[in-house]
Amino acid sequence: MTIVNIIFQVLKVSGGLSCPNTFNQEGEHMDFKKLFRKDDKAVSPVIGVILMVAITVILAAAIGSSVFSKGAVESAPQANLEIKSSRLDTNNTACVKIEHLGGDPINFDRSITKVMTTVGTGNSTEVYFGAITTSADFEVGDVQIVELRMPPTSGTDNTGTAITVNSGDSVNIKVIDIATSQLICDKNLRF
Numbered sequence: 155m156t157i158v159n160i161i162f163q164v165l166k167v168s169g170g171l172s173c174p175n176t177f178n179q180e181g182e183h184m185d186f187k188k189l190f191r192k193d194d195k196a197v198s199p200v201i202g203v204i205l206m207v208a209i210t211v212i213l214a215a216a217i218g219s220s221v222f223s224k225g226a227v228e229s230a231p232q233a234n235l236e237i238k239s240s241r242l243d244t245n246n247t248a249c250v251k252i253e254h255l256g257g258d259p260i261n262f263d264r265s266i267t268k269v270m271t272t273v274g275t276g277n278s279t280e281v282y283f284g285a286i287t288t289s290a291d292f293e294v295g296d297v298q299i300v301e302l303r304m305p306p307t308s309g310t311d312n313t314g315t316a317i318t319v320n321s322g323d324s325v326n327i328k329v330i331d332i333a334t335s336q337l338i339c340d341k342n343l344r345f
Contacts, residue, residue: 228333230331230334230337230338231257231260232257232258233256233260233339235338235339235341237251237327237341238253239325239344239345245318247301247316248301248317248319248345249299249300249301250300250343251297251299252283252298253297254292254293254294254295260338261290262292264282264305266331266333267330267331267332268280268329269282269328269330270327270328271302271317271325271328272325273319273323273324274325279317280304280305281303281304282305282314283298283300302316302325303317319345322345323345324342324343324345325342325343325345327339327340327341327343328340328341
């Protein structure tokens with residue numbers, strides 16, 4: 155027996171179903187059984203319509219986002235670069251050995267790739283890899299030994315000022331793709 159049936163039985167016994175105040179707007183006697191009956195016939199079509207509208211909205215959003223998106227995101231070249239400390243010359247100018255072990259070719263032109271170095275806890279300084287920038291792309295298997303130098307400041311200065319590194323100093327070298335501002339390589343060295 156359901157709760158609704160129990161309520162009807164209580165009302166019937168107490169005389170509540172035949173109460174004179176239970177009339178509808180037309181003046182007819184109201185039947186509480188009809189008022190509280192369980193009728194789920196209209197629920198299924200309503201839920202179906204709601205689901206169809208929801209699916210249509212989701213599909214429209216997915217198609218719209220794929221049509222109006224700005225395309226593929228550009229990524230930096232992916233390369234495995236091995237950077238090792240090579241030597242310090244008599245003026246404490248550091249040299250590093252760079253080897254391309256795999257991945258995409260890297261163009262070390264200053265307008266395409268930025269190389270930054272930090273000696274110890276000092277400030278980060280841009281590095282000029284003159285020997286690499288004069289060649290084409292740095293590809294798999296290529297090896298170069300370059301000095302850590304600042305970029306040239308004038309047309310007559312084609313090598314740049316040497317970055318001073320002392321024996322025992324730690325040096326951090328970062329290779330950054332300028333177009334995407336993404337890191338290609340990050341190495342810590344000790345001289």
